[in-house]
Amino acid sequence: MHIVICIKQVPDSAQIRVHPVTNTIMRQGVPTIINPYDLFALEEALRLRDTHDGEVTVLTMGPPMAEDALRKALGYGADRAVLLTDRYFAGSDTLATSFALSQAIAKVGETFGTPDLVFTGKQTIDGDTAQVGPGIAKRLGLLQLTYVAKIASIDLAAREIKVERRSEGGTQMLKSRLPCLITMLEGTNEIRRGSIQDALCAARSQVLKWSAADAGIEDLTKCGLRGSPTVVKRVFAPPARAEKAAKIDTAEMALRDVADELITAIFTRQPALEHELAFNGGA
Amino acid sequence: MDMIEEQFDAIVIGAGMSGNAAAYTMASHGLKVLQLERGEYPGSKNVQGAIMYANMLEKIIPDFRDDAPLERHLVEQRLWVMDDTSHTGIHYRSDDFNEAKPNRYTIIRAQFDKWFSRKVREAGATVLCETTVTELIRDAKDRVIGVRTDRAGGAIYADVVVLAEGVCGLLGTRAGLREMPKPQTVALAVKEMHFLPEEVIEQRFGLKGDEGCVIEAVGTTSRSMAGLGFLYTNKESISLGIGCLVSDFAAMVESPYVLLDALKTHPSIRPLIAGSEVKEYSAHLIPEGGYKAIPQLFGDGWVVVGDAAQLNNAIHREGSNLAMTSGRIAAEAIIEVKSRNGPMTKRNLALYKAMLDKSFVVKDLRKYKDMPALLHTNSCNYFTAYPRLMSQAAQNFMRVDGTPKIEKEKATTAAFIKARSRWGLVSDAVRLALAWR
Amino acid sequence: MSTANRETPRPAAGRAGIKKELPAHFKDYRHVWVFIELERGQVHPVSFELLGEGRKLADKLQVQLAGVVLGPPGEAIGNAVAEAFAYGADLVYIVEAPLLADYRNEPFTKAMTDLVDAHKPEILLLGATTLGRDLAGSVATTLQTGLTADCTELDVDTDGSLAATRPTFGGSLLCTIYTLNFRPQMATVRPRVMPMPQRADKPVGRVIRHKLSVAEDEIVTKILGFLPDSQSAKANLAYADVVVAGGLGLGAAENLQLVKNLARAIGAEHGCSRPLVQKGWMPADRQIGQTGKTIRPKLYIAAGISGAVQHRVGVEGADLIVAINTDPNAPIFDFAHLGIVTDAIRFLPALTEAFTRRLSPHSRDKLAS
Numbered sequence A: 001m002h003i004v005i006c007i008k009q010v011p012d013s014a015q016i017r018v019h020p021v022t023n024t025i026m027r028q029g030v031p032t033i034i035n036p037y038d039l040f041a042l043e044e045a046l047r048l049r050d051t052h053d054g055e056v057t058v059l060t061m062g063p064p065m066a067e068d069a070l071r072k073a074l075g076y077g078a079d080r081a082v083l084l085t086d087r088y089f090a091g092s093d094t095l096a097t098s099f100a101l102s103q104a105i106a107k108v109g110e111t112f113g114t115p116d117l118v119f120t121g122k123q124t125i126d127g128d129t130a131q132v133g134p135g136i137a138k139r140l141g142l143l144q145l146t147y148v149a150k151i152a153s154i155d156l157a158a159r160e161i162k163v164e165r166r167s168e169g170g171t172q173m174l175k176s177r178l179p180c181l182i183t184m185l186e187g188t189n190e191i192r193r194g195s196i197q198d199a200l201c202a203a204r205s206q207v208l209k210w211s212a213a214d215a216g217i218e219d220l221t222k223c224g225l226r227g228s229p230t231v232v233k234r235v236f237a238p239p240a241r242a243e244k245a246a247k248i249d250t251a252e253m254a255l256r257d258v259a260d261e262l263i264t265a266i267f268t269r270q271p272a273l274e275h276e277l278a279f280n281g282g283a
Numbered sequence B: 001m002d003m004i005e006e007q008f009d010a011i012v013i014g015a016g017m018s019g020n021a022a023a024y025t026m027a028s029h030g031l032k033v034l035q036l037e038r039g040e041y042p043g044s045k046n047v048q049g050a051i052m053y054a055n056m057l058e059k060i061i062p063d064f065r066d067d068a069p070l071e072r073h074l075v076e077q078r079l080w081v082m083d084d085t086s087h088t089g090i091h092y093r094s095d096d097f098n099e100a101k102p103n104r105y106t107i108i109r110a111q112f113d114k115w116f117s118r119k120v121r122e123a124g125a126t127v128l129c130e131t132t133v134t135e136l137i138r139d140a141k142d143r144v145i146g147v148r149t150d151r152a153g154g155a156i157y158a159d160v161v162v163l164a165e166g167v168c169g170l171l172g173t174r175a176g177l178r179e180m181p182k183p184q185t186v187a188l189a190v191k192e193m194h195f196l197p198e199e200v201i202e203q204r205f206g207l208k209g210d211e212g213c214v215i216e217a218v219g220t221t222s223r224s225m226a227g228l229g230f231l232y233t234n235k236e237s238i239s240l241g242i243g244c245l246v247s248d249f250a251a252m253v254e255s256p257y258v259l260l261d262a263l264k265t266h267p268s269i270r271p272l273i274a275g276s277e278v279k280e281y282s283a284h285l286i287p288e289g290g291y292k293a294i295p296q297l298f299g300d301g302w303v304v305v306g307d308a309a310q311l312n313n314a315i316h317r318e319g320s321n322l323a324m325t326s327g328r329i330a331a332e333a334i335i336e337v338k339s340r341n342g343p344m345t346k347r348n349l350a351l352y353k354a355m356l357d358k359s360f361v362v363k364d365l366r367k368y369k370d371m372p373a374l375l376h377t378n379s380c381n382y383f384t385a386y387p388r389l390m391s392q393a394a395q396n397f398m399r400v401d402g403t404p405k406i407e408k409e410k411a412t413t414a415a416f417i418k419a420r421s422r423w424g425l426v427s428d429a430v431r432l433a434l435a436w437r
Numbered sequence C: 001m002s003t004a005n006r007e008t009p010r011p012a013a014g015r016a017g018i019k020k021e022l023p024a025h026f027k028d029y030r031h032v033w034v035f036i037e038l039e040r041g042q043v044h045p046v047s048f049e050l051l052g053e054g055r056k057l058a059d060k061l062q063v064q065l066a067g068v069v070l071g072p073p074g075e076a077i078g079n080a081v082a083e084a085f086a087y088g089a090d091l092v093y094i095v096e097a098p099l100l101a102d103y104r105n106e107p108f109t110k111a112m113t114d115l116v117d118a119h120k121p122e123i124l125l126l127g128a129t130t131l132g133r134d135l136a137g138s139v140a141t142t143l144q145t146g147l148t149a150d151c152t153e154l155d156v157d158t159d160g161s162l163a164a165t166r167p168t169f170g171g172s173l174l175c176t177i178y179t180l181n182f183r184p185q186m187a188t189v190r191p192r193v194m195p196m197p198q199r200a201d202k203p204v205g206r207v208i209r210h211k212l213s214v215a216e217d218e219i220v221t222k223i224l225g226f227l228p229d230s231q232s233a234k235a236n237l238a239y240a241d242v243v244v245a246g247g248l249g250l251g252a253a254e255n256l257q258l259v260k261n262l263a264r265a266i267g268a269e270h271g272c273s274r275p276l277v278q279k280g281w282m283p284a285d286r287q288i289g290q291t292g293k294t295i296r297p298k299l300y301i302a303a304g305i306s307g308a309v310q311h312r313v314g315v316e317g318a319d320l321i322v323a324i325n326t327d328p329n330a331p332i333f334d335f336a337h338l339g340i341v342t343d344a345i346r347f348l349p350a351l352t353e354a355f356t357r358r359l360s361p362h363s364r365d366k367l368a369s
C-alpha cells in the first residue's frame, strides 16, 4: 500500500507578533512547525502502513527550509520525503497550490507506485482555508472524503474503504473506492514518537528536492502568482477598540456586592436581557 | 530489538554552546559524532542574555560573521548601582569597538543555536532533536560506553560521551559523576524580551546601524540578595532580566518575577522600555559557584563541559564563551587521544583538564575563587547598603541647596560610617579587593 | 478555461497594483448567489446570514440576489425556498433530486458547477460549515476560480469587484483579497460571523429549476448510515444568546462546574478556551475561537480567559462581553465591555447566587411593585 500525505510547514501562529508601530508581521524568531492538523493525517497514514504494509511518502511544497518539516515527518516514521520547491511556486494561492501538489503526486505515483490513498490535513493554521485537499482531489480525479473522524475499514483487494465522516450535526458512515483523498479531522489520534532508529534514519536520509520541471509540471502559468486567481490587496491590523473594559472595582467590597453591581451593569447595558434570562433560568 | 549495530566515536549530550562547540570540532576533524538534544530544535530551551564573545567563537568557526545571526555589536557598556529611585553609573563607550571584527555581540539564542547546529550538521555530525538522554550506560568496569534515550529502540554506543547538558546536568548527577549543584551556587535568572522598533532602540540608546549597548545593574532592585540586573539591546528588542541565587530566593520568599517587575518599573529603566511589547518570558539557572564548584571534569569514557561543569564567570557575566571554549578543548583532547589510537580512558582524557587549566577558562575562575562566597554572605551590604549610600552621596554631591560643601562631605562620610562602621568599611573593601585579586 | 489572457507574467512586486481586466468571456457573469445549505430537512442559519450580506452586495452592484437550494423532493425544499425569499432573495435556483438527500461531494459539486456554468453568477457565497467547505473547495477547483475562505467582511469595490476580508496569521492581521480575472468570485463565511438579518414574510418569487445531470449509479461514494449527535453532547454554542466560558485560569477540571452552574442558572450555554479542550477538560465542540466556534451572543461571560487573539476573533461579535480575570493587564480587557479583576473561582459562585436572587420570581415581583 502506498500512501502520500501532504504536509505544510507553517509559522507557529501563537508566536507571531505584529509590529506595534508599523503594523507589519514580525517574523523574526517565529518558529515554524508542521501544520498541527496535518499530524493527524500523518499518524493515520503511518497506522495504515503499519497494518497493511507499505510505504508513506510525505510531500510538501514550500521554500527550502520546509525541509525541516519533512525531516520531522521522517522522524515520526515516514518512509520517503519530497520537497517541491521552485521560485515559480512563490505566491501560490490554494488553486495554484493544489495544482502543483497534484502534479507532484502524479509524479510520485509514476516514480514510486500509484498511491492508494492521499491524505491532507483538515486545514492549515496560516491559510486556514481547507481547500487544498478538495482541490487536489478534483485535479487528480480522486474521490474526496473530508473531515474523516475514523477509517473504519480498508479492503485493498476490493479497493473499498469505509469511513466515518463528521458532518453538520452528526456522523456520516460512507463507503467509497480507492484511490481517494482523505482530509483527517483533528483529535482523532495522536502523533507517535518515532523510535531512535526512525530518528537516525530521518537525520540521514535524503529529502528529494523537486523543481517544477522535476515534478513534470509543464504549464508554469498555473503555478505561483500567475496561477493564482486570488490576489491579496491589503494586509492590515484589526482596528483596536478605543475604549477598554469598564472595570468594576472589587477592592473593599464583598464579592456578593460586586456580583450585584455587575448584574446591574449588565442589565443597564442590555435591558432586554433581564426578562430573557429570568425566563430561561426559571425553567 | 535493544541494540543498534552502530558505534559512534563520540556522543554529545546537549546542543547548547558547549555541545555545539564540541560536536562541531570533532565532526570537522572527521570523527563520527552523534549529538542528542532534548529540545524541539537546538536553542528552543536555551536562555541567555545574551552577549556572545567573538574571540571564542572565532577559534571554532573563524568566519562565523559571514552568516551567523548576530543582533548588535557592543560599543557601550554601562554599569549601574541603583537604589530605589536613582542610579549611579560608569559608562564606557568607544568608537574603537566599531572595528572590522567586533569583539562582542548580542544574540538571540534560539536563532544563534539553530545556526550553530546547522554548522554542526554541515560538518558531518548526526543531530537528533526531541531526544532526551535518560541514562548513561556503563560496562562492568564502570566505563561509560553509551547512552539510553527516551525513544523506543534501545541504546546507542560510543567511545566517549561528552556531557554538555547545561546547568542542571541531571544526567551526570544521577550517574554520580558529580554532585547536584547547591542552591547557593546557582542563580535563577528571569528574563523578558521587550519588542520595540529598531529606530526607537537606536534613538533611546544613541546607536546607529548595528551598534549595541548593555546595562548591568546592581542594587536595591535585588532586595538585598546577591543579584544582577541586565539590559541588552538587540535589533528589534531589548532583553531585560535579573538573576539572584536560588538559596536567596528561597530564604527571602521573593518571587523572581517581583524583582523583574521592580527593575522594569525603576525610573531609570522604565523610559528605556516604554511602549514595548513583551513577548517572551523565560527563566533559567546560571551556575555561579565559580572555581570551587568545578566538579570532576573527566572519567572513563566521559568528559563534562560548559555549564554542566559549572564553568561560568558570574562576575563578568561570561558563560557562553567558557562553554564554547571548554567544548572545543574537550573535543581537541578527544581528537588527540583518538589520533594516538588511545582508548578513551580516564587517564587519557586527563588531557582535557590539563589543556583547560592552561586556558583563560580556569585561570579566570581561579582568580575569582573567593568572590561567590563573599558576595553571598555579604550580600545585604554589597547589594543594598552600599547602593543606597552611593546614591545618597551622589545626590548630596549634585544637589545645590546652600549647604556648605564641607558639611556635605561630612554628612556623606558619616552616613557610610553609620551604616557599616569604620571597621566594616575597611573590611568590606579589603575582602572585595582580596576576592578580586 | 483559457489562460491566454494572462500571457504576460505579472511582476511579483506589483501584486497589489494589478489592473483588473476581466476577460471578455467573464463579462456576462452577473448577480450574487448564496448557497442555501439544506441538510436533513433543516436550513443552516448561516445561509440566512449570508443572504443578509448578499443583499447588501447585490444592492451595491444593482444586481439580483439569488438563493441556490439543492435537495431531495419534499416539504423541506419548499420551506427552504420560502425562507430564502423571506431573508431577501430575489430569485431561487433549485436542483431537486432524491440523491441530494444526504450530502455527498460528487452530486453536489456537479449540481452547483452545472448551475454556475448555465447561469453565470459573479459572486457565489457559501457557509464555512463542514458541508460548505467540502463543496466550495471542489467547486472552485472545477471552475478554476478563486475562493476566499472564512471571510469576516464582504464589500464591493468601486469598480464592482468583490473585496473579501479575512483574518490571516492566526487572526493577528486582516487581509483583503480579490479574485480579479476569474468568475465567479467565491467566498465562504463562518456561521455567526455576520449578523442575522431581519426576516420578512414575502411571497415566493421567481424560481428556476435545474435538472441534476448525474444518476446514483454514477456516484461512487455511498452513504451507509447517519448518526446524529446525541442530544446531550450537542452544544449549540454558535446560536446561543448567552454564553459563559471558562479558561485555563480556572486551574482545574473540577472548577468548570462553576461555569456550568452559572450557565444553568441563567439559561446559558457553556464553552471554553482551547487549552481546556487540549487538556481533555471539555469536548472539542465547546471550544470558542478561531479554531472553535464563532459566537455572537447577547451576553458573553469569560472567566479565567486571557483573551488571546485566536479566542478574541471568535467572540468579538458578542453584544456585551464580561471578563473576569485576576490579571488587570490581561488582553481580554482590551475588548471586553465590563471587567472584573478578581479570582473567578471565588467570584463565579457569588455571581451565580446573585443572578439567582435577582432573577427569582420573588424579587421580580418586588421589582414590579
Ligand SMILES: Cc1cc2nc3c(=O)[nH]c(=O)nc-3n(C[C@H](O)[C@H](O)[C@H](O)COP(=O)(O)OP(=O)(O)OC[C@H]3O[C@@H](n4cnc5c(N)ncnc54)[C@H](O)[C@@H]3O)c2cc1C
Binding pocket: B013, B014, B015, B016, B017, B018, B019, B020, B036, B037, B038, B039, B042, B043, B045, B046, B047, B048, B049, B050, B051, B052, B053, B131, B132, B133, B134, B164, B165, B166, B167, B171, B189, B190, B191, B241, B243, B284, B285, B286, B305, B306, B307, B308, B312, B317, B318, B319, B320, B321, B323
Ligand atoms: C539569563 C541568562 C543570561 C546569560 N547571559 C549571558 C551572557 O550575556 N553572556 C554569556 O556568555 N553567557 C550568559 N549566560 C550563560 C550562558 O547562557 C551559559 O553559560 C551557556 O549557555 C552554557 O552553555 P552550555 O552548552 O553549557 O549549556 P546550555 O546552553 O544550557 O545547553 C545545554 C543543552 O543540553 C540540552 N540537554 C540537557 N539535558 C539533556 C538530556 N538529558 N538529553 C539531551 N539534551 C539535553 C538542553 O536542552 C540544552 O540545549 C546567561 C545565562 C542566563 C540564564
Ligand SMILES: Cc1cc2nc3c(=O)[nH]c(=O)nc-3n(C[C@H](O)[C@H](O)[C@H](O)COP(=O)(O)OP(=O)(O)OC[C@H]3O[C@@H](n4cnc5c(N)ncnc54)[C@H](O)[C@@H]3O)c2cc1C
Binding pocket: A012, A013, A014, A125, C170, C246, C247, C248, C249, C250, C272, C273, C274, C275, C276, C287, C288, C289, C290, C291, C292, C293, C303, C304, C305, C306, C307, C308, C309, C310, C311, C314, C324, C325, C326, C327, C330, C342, C343, C344, C345
Ligand atoms: C492555530 C491556533 C489556533 C487557536 N485557536 C484557538 C481557539 O479557537 N480558541 C481559543 O480559545 N484559543 C485558541 N488558540 C490558543 C490561544 O492562542 C490561547 O493559547 C488560548 O486562548 C489561551 O487560553 P486561556 O485564556 O484559557 O489560557 P491562558 O492564556 O493561560 O490564560 C489564563 C488566564 O486566566 C487568568 N487567571 C488565572 N487564574 C485566575 C483566577 N483564579 N481567576 C480569574 N482569572 C484567572 C490569567 O490571568 C490569564 O489571563 C489557538 C492557538 C493557535 C496557535
Ligand SMILES: Nc1ncnc2c1ncn2[C@@H]1O[C@H](COP(=O)(O)O)[C@@H](O)[C@H]1O
Binding pocket: A006, A007, A008, A035, A037, A038, A059, A060, A061, A062, A094, A097, A101, A119, A120, A121, A122, A123, A124, A125, A127, A128, A129, A130, A131, A132, A133
Ligand atoms: N504548500 C503545501 N504543501 C503541502 N501540503 C499543503 C500545502 N498547503 C496545504 N497543504 C495541505 O492541504 C491542507 C489544507 O490546507 P489549506 O487549504 O491551506 O487549509 C493542509 O492541511 C495540508 O495537508
